[in-house]
Amino acid sequence: MIQPSALHSRLLLVGCGKMGGALLKGWKEQHPNLSITVVDPAAPDADFRRASDISESFDCIILAVKPQVMTETIMQLKHLVSPATLILSIAAGKPISFFEGLLDVRQPVIRVMPNTPAAIGYGMSVLCANCHVTSMQKDQATLLMSSVGLAEWIDDENLMDAVTAVSGSGPAYVFHLIESLAEAGETVGLSHDLSMKLARQTVVGSALLAQQSDRLDAATLRQNVTSPGGTTEAALKVLMAEQSGLTDLMSRAVSAARNRGRELADK
Structure with missing residues (x-):
């Protein structure tokens, strides 16, 4: 300190x-x-x-x-x-x-x-x-x-501008992830309060785990949670789809934020 x-x-x-x-x-x-x-x-x-x-x-x-x-x-x-x-x-x-x-x-x-x-x-x-x-x-x-x-x-x-798009705006992306995960929980039958609590604590706990596991990259931590043929793998097949998955979506979001930063420089 x-x-x-x-x-x-x-x-x-x-x-x-x-x-x-x-x-x-x-x-x-x-x-x-x-x-x-x-x-x-x-x-x-x-x-x-x-x-x-x-x-x-x-x-x-x-x-x-x-x-x-x-x-x-x-x-x-x-x-x-x-x-x-x-x-x-x-x-x-x-x-x-x-x-x-x-x-x-x-x-x-x-x-x-x-x-x-x-x-x-x-x-x-x-x-x-x-x-x-x-x-x-x-x-x-x-x-x-x-x-x-x-x-x-x-x-x-x-x-x-790239830094702004990743870490400057990044907290909003994480908060939206919590929102989206909680809403998805409601669509499969969970109450609003319970689903939000599960989503919020899962993101907080996962972030702390990533921080404390500095010898393991995010991909390894993800693989450690994923059992072959299990529920997590089924979800990741959707999230990691080449054309419509989270990686492509996040890339487009970050590019949009970076480009907006460049536009602000001209105003």
């Missing part, structure tokens, strides 16, 4: 929606003494400060607003950005060059794609930095994101 004292940056979180709120919850739980100010342009709530009311300086500004309002948000915050301020963006589809264009081509910028399980310390974050980010800033970003789950760095920013 990372010690709270290891994170000494003064942080400004801009945007406290689903993802920003999840990160804030995780950071507060892991680092109760962390200095973090929150601005939410989309909320009139008195608990959130307005950008125009802030005059202090920050080591890092975390941008967690929707891509569609990012330009307007940055314009409202420019008075808070110095040449040494680290910009950390979690917005899908907005490349590092977008922020360099609005601020300064030498501005330190890190693009991050986290996901909502960060709220409970089980997030997955992938980071990519421009050449102006210092080693100390990279270390602080790593500490910040790894305190709410796993954090990985990549050098090729072109992969970020």
